[in-house]
Amino acid sequence: MLRSGQNFAGYSIERMLGVGGMGAVYLARHPRMNRRVALKVLNDDLAADPKARLAFDRESILAVELDHPNIIPIYDRSGPQDPALWLAMRHINGGDASSLLTPWPEGLPVEQAIRLITDAAHALDYAHSKGVLHRDVKPANLLIEQDPRVGERAMLTDFGIARTLDDTTTNSGVVASLAYTAPERFTDQRPTDHRADIYSLGCTFYQLLTGQPPFPRTSQAAVIAAHLGQPVPLTTTRRPDLPRGLDSVIATSLAKDPEQRYQTCADLADAAHRALGYRRAAPPPRATPAAEAVEKPAPATTFTAATPEVTNSRPVTAEATAAATADRRISRRSLLIGGAITVPVTAAVITAAVTQFDSGGGTANSAAPSAAVTPDTVLTGHTDGVRAVAFSPEGALLVSGSLDQTAQVWEVSARRAGGAPISTGHPVQTVAFSPDGSLLATAGGAKGEWTTQLWDVLARQPDGQPLNPGSCTGIETTAFSPDGTLLAVGRRVGNGSAIQLWNTRTRQLDGQQLDSGNATAALAFSPDGTLLAASQGTGIDSKVRLWNTATRQPLATDLTGHLGEVVSIAFSPDGALLATSSLDTTARLWDVRARQPIGPLTGHVGAVSTVAFSPDGRWVATGGVDKTVRLWDVASRNRIGQPLTAHTDRVTSVRFSPDGTLMASGSQDGTVRLWRLSTTR
Structure with a gap:
């Protein structure tokens, strides 16, 4: 037993922290580094046993090499000539x-x-x-x-x-x-x-x-x-x-x-x-030192007057619970909250007729497949407008970012919130999943306070410090590179670079930054990661610039033709096409290799806020201030079916699920709507 003030292996003992079957742990101070450590000293009988000493040496070497934020780091250990076996570890003053x-x-x-x-x-x-x-x-x-x-x-x-x-x-x-x-x-x-x-x-x-x-x-x-x-x-x-x-x-x-x-x-x-x-809607109370917040039951699935009302009439049963846990090899990032719950849909299918198109579109190819769109679910709970939605890479989760300073994680199969929302501390303008689904990026702010934050999706906690945007008047877009090593952040600035490239491992700005003028409202990496497309400029000077991500240099030819600011960009899954949407009331398709326009997608009344490709690249979805979502056939550039009109305020974001069976739309009306898609001929 060591006493207070005693010197041991160069450490000054302050007090005992605890004792166990293998030895004792002391709070000690390193005399030169002026750092407190937890000093674990093993019992003398272990130190005297050659086999135990050999095992300790082998295993302590392995433990010293473990470097993880949820593992107590080991700073030092006993050497072969030390009479005692000991480890100096980081001291945690919080109990167990x-x-x-x-x-x-x-x-x-x-x-x-x-x-x-x-x-x-x-x-x-x-x-x-x-x-x-x-x-x-x-x-x-x-x-x-x-x-x-x-x-x-x-x-x-x-x-x-x-x-x-x-x-x-x-x-x-x-x-x-x-x-x-x-x-x-x-x-x-x-x-x-x-x-x-x-x-x-x-x-x-x-x-x-x-x-x-x-x-x-x-x-x-x-x-x-x-x-x-x-x-x-x-x-x-x-x-x-x-x-x-x-x-x-x-x-x-x-x-x-x-x-x-x-x-x-x-x-x-x-x-x-x-x-x-x-979780039951109203768990019975129990005596606790502090009242627990009771999760409210998930709201019934409802639709506005534009579509028939749908309700989730299937209760959660023990059989459903068993089914949800039957597959034990769950994907690491698959945070499925509800398992095998389904939502019966009784609304009539909106038949997609490719023969209907707006002015400016050509005649549809009658042999091309079209889409049938079924109103599926409305997800409610935000108290202010939804600005962005994103599916996780495996499609199990959907995240919505809102001006109410939250990001809500929705469990897709159960059509319900996966626990309490993430309190971001800032109005959320954009959300993005890392390619492996482990991180979520949120960005936004107000009144001069702008930030980008990475979150551990599994823990629902911040992953490191916020990324400092520097002096800017807005952050409207973020994008992960396909390999997950970079996070691009588009900003509005007075002078200097408007695009920041952050290294997701070091959380530092990565190499040469991209000078795109004073406003970048839209970003997208190509699927192979070699290009970064970014909007630049406003009004009739608006354009899209393609950057070589390796050299950090712009390609020679910009994509020009929009008469208003480009606010959304998406690459097709094969990287051959680019879709853009603009405040000039149009969306456009571009041939990436030729840097040439393929044709406009016209029909929205007012600005087109968002654009997205389906996973197979056959369709493009757009949403606008006219409160509608529209689906387009890429080959013919004709609108598919009638506009979807369930939202009561402007549509701010549309995204397809990775398997292409669902489309999500977020709106300033504070809701997220899911639409079921199927192919027809």
Whole structure:
């Protein structure tokens, strides 16, 4: 035991932080760096054991190399000649996850528990990708940091007993806490792999939700027997207010057979987010230190007088819950909240007749496929105008950004909000998903306060500091490069470059910036990432400039012809065509290689606010201040069917789902509408 003021391995001991079976942890100060650390000193008997010393050296080397925001970093460790074994780690002055349960003996608020488990899942999956097992995942090893930038977050510690994933030695002597130990670690039937950590994470999640481990028993033998043979307890038995879907999440996490568990920790976290879609509209109250906000039931699916009313009449059932969790290998970023809920649509299909077209369009090709458009759902909840919508790359999520300073994440299959909206702190003018779906970019502001912020989609928390736009009078557009390494931000400025290129890894401006004059209202990367198209100028001087992203130089020929500012740009999926929309009441198609116009798309009354290609490149959708959404056939440049007139204010954004079955439109009327598309001949 070390005393206060004692010097140990160059560190000045201030006080003991805790003691465990392997050793003690002290708060210590480095005399030269003037930095407090958590100094873990292992017991003398371990230091005297040559095998234990060899294992400590091997495993501490692995732990030192782990570099992740949710893993406690190790600054220093004992050397071969040191008489004691020790690690110097970052000190977190926030307690651990088990201490959070003191004022919440029946379990944490479900959103908080899921957020902490998600942090731990990120850390564990990263460690597993480096070939490192933790083998002692439990609430006491999940430290809580109050970060002023992102709020509360969990950080995993104590990789001192980690093994490499290719270590085939089974655990005959269990070091980890029994309450969280996977059943295969008690037998010699199979090697232990990363799925033992997933089991322990599930046990930890159960305790955070209910206040106790899943198998509380009075003896170690009884605990082991329960892990090996007892059925997994239901979370809703202890807390009836919890979403019933969490029972399936825990059951999968704690499956006796590792093959039946989630195969990554992120799968567990994703499933927990999905389960939130089954929250009851009015959970029974329980005694807690602070009142919890009760999520309102999802609004009924409604339409304006322009289309028949549709309601979601299918209730959430236990069978639906089971169906939603049947597929255990969920995509890491697939935050499906509601699972297999569908919305019956009784509205008549608006038949798309390609023979109808506006002045300025040619005769339709009768052999070309057209689209049937079915009004699907209206998503409500924003308190101000919706300025932008975006589907996640896999199509599971839809995000809408609003002037009410929120970005709402919608679960597409269930047609409902996936939890509370993201409070951005600024009116949102634009939203964009990174290509892998892990990050969401929001940008906007008002009255001289403009910002761009990246968000961790899974955690729904800021990912780093806001990107400083410098002096500008507006931010209206952002775009990720196809490889996700760059984020382009279009600004309005008095002088200098209007396009910023940010490195998404370093969060610093990346190399030479693009001088596009004083206004950039629209941006788009080509699908292969070699070009960046950007609007430039206003009025009759408006044009689109194509930039070589490698050289940061503009191509020789600009795209000119619009008589008003270009406010939206989209590349076709193959990169051969470019679509633009403008305040001059038209949208236009361009041949990218020839830098020549193909023809205007005319018919909107007033400015055309937004343009988007369908995933197969056959259709273009536009929306305008005339409150309509219009669909166009690319080959003939004729309008398909009648304008869609359900919105009651100008349409600000349209996007297609990645599979092409849905189209989303956002409007200044504060709603997002989904339209179902199908091909007809």
